[in-house]
Every structure is written in structure tokens, then in C-alpha cells.
Amino acid sequence: MSEILQTCTIKVSFGDCDPAGIVYYPNHFRWFDATFHALLQRFGGHAAVSRKLGSIGIGLIEVGGAFRAPAEDGDALVLTARLVEWREKTLRIAYEGRIDDRLTVEGFEVRGLFIREDGQLRAGRMAPLREMLEAGAGTADA
Template sequence: MAKIFTHLVSFGDCDPAGIAYYPNMFSWMDKAFHLSLAPHGGHPKICSDLGTVGFGLASASAEFSRPIGDMDALDIHIDDMAWTSKTLTLEYSGRIKDEVHFTGKEVRCMFVASENGISAGPIGLLKEMLE
């Protein structure tokens, strides 16, 4: 679909071997999701408008195919969005000079509060907004 942002990897993003520490990939995927909401007012405004407590994770995974190191310019892409009645599945890639270094997937839900607690609710309103 689209490049969302570029992150210049720094020494602080890396483990002692000089390779980007894998939890950072999850952070960068999360950032890409939230940046994709920005043109629509951002996460807090959308939650308020749609009456939800948030768009949280139900599942997250990643695969690492090439190392990422200090001073690499890493482009984070959202490559696909797939919808069900209660979930949004996002597929990501992290690329350096158009070469894929990691891929990832998140399954997100639109959580709503009720007298029984918080649960996944219909996500169609978010789909209408983002498509």
C-alpha cells in the first residue's frame, strides 16, 4: 500500500551485536498504525468519535530476514489491510533501499466497554473511515 515513515536506526535501537533489537520492530509497526490514523484526527479523536476505548492488539508476529543496524534508513510500510466484522489485520514490511528486512502482522480489534467489561466490537465504522 504505502510507506508510512522512515526511521533512522541509531545505536540505541541495537543490541550489543549492533543489530536492531527485535522488540523495536513491533514498536515501529505500532507507530505506523497510529500514523495511518493521523489524517483522520489520530487515535484519541477517532476513539471519541466512534465511542470506543481503543484499537488494541489481539495478535502480533514478525519475521526477520536481514539484519538492520546503526544508521540504516528503515522505511516502514503497511502492505495490506484485511477486514472481518471484528478485526483488522495489517501486514507490514521494514525495508532498506527497497530490500525487505522484516515483515510483520498485527490483528487489531475495536474494543468497546460494557457492563461485562471490555470486548471486541464491530469494526465497520473504522473500516469506512480508513477506506
């Protein structure tokens, strides 16, 4: 079974940076999230995948990041997402970002299938999502 991964290249822009001239850190999480959603595009996108699974979304339970080196306006950040651990109700995704082969950011997301029931959110089983993604497993660049 091949590993499922997705790579996106982010052109870091002036407006992504703070008064110190380096990336304002919440933007790294926008890019993590966008890379995961680029992966879902290979399966029809978040809306289509969620609809098939009877979920309102594949949302965040936990997230973390470590910043190894600054990124600045003009940098091309190559961000890779790897699906690294499936549990009954969670999926762990590992992220790694590099600029010219230098590691600049690492992190992870733990996601769940959010299902709305009686106005409350609960976590659904991940097996149907896993089957869907593994059926089309592989690598993609965007």
C-alpha cells in the same frame, strides 16, 4: 476502491540496538505500531478516531514478525503498512520493512476495536472504522 497504506521512514539509532549491534527486536513492533498510528493521524489521530467510535482504542489481538536481515545504527528503514483484511470484528495489517530496497522485516497485526463495558473489554464491530478510513483512503508518506 484504492488500497489504504502508510509508509514511515525510521532512522535506526544506536539505542535501538542490542549488544550484538543489531536492532533489539521489540523495537520493530514499536515501529509497526507507530506506522499504524501515523495512518490514523490522517483521520485526526487515535484519540479522536476512538472517541468517534465509542472505543477505548484500536488494540492488538494478534501480531507476528519475521526478521530477514539485520538493521543497524544509521540505517534508514522504510516501513509500509497495508490494510489487507477486514473481518466483522478484526482488521489485519501487513507490514514490510526495507533498507535500500533489501527486505529486512515482514509482519502483521490483527487489531480490534476495544470497548469497555462493565469493567471488561470486548471487541466491537469494525464497519464504522472501515467506512471512516475508506472515505479518506489512499497513500501517505511520513
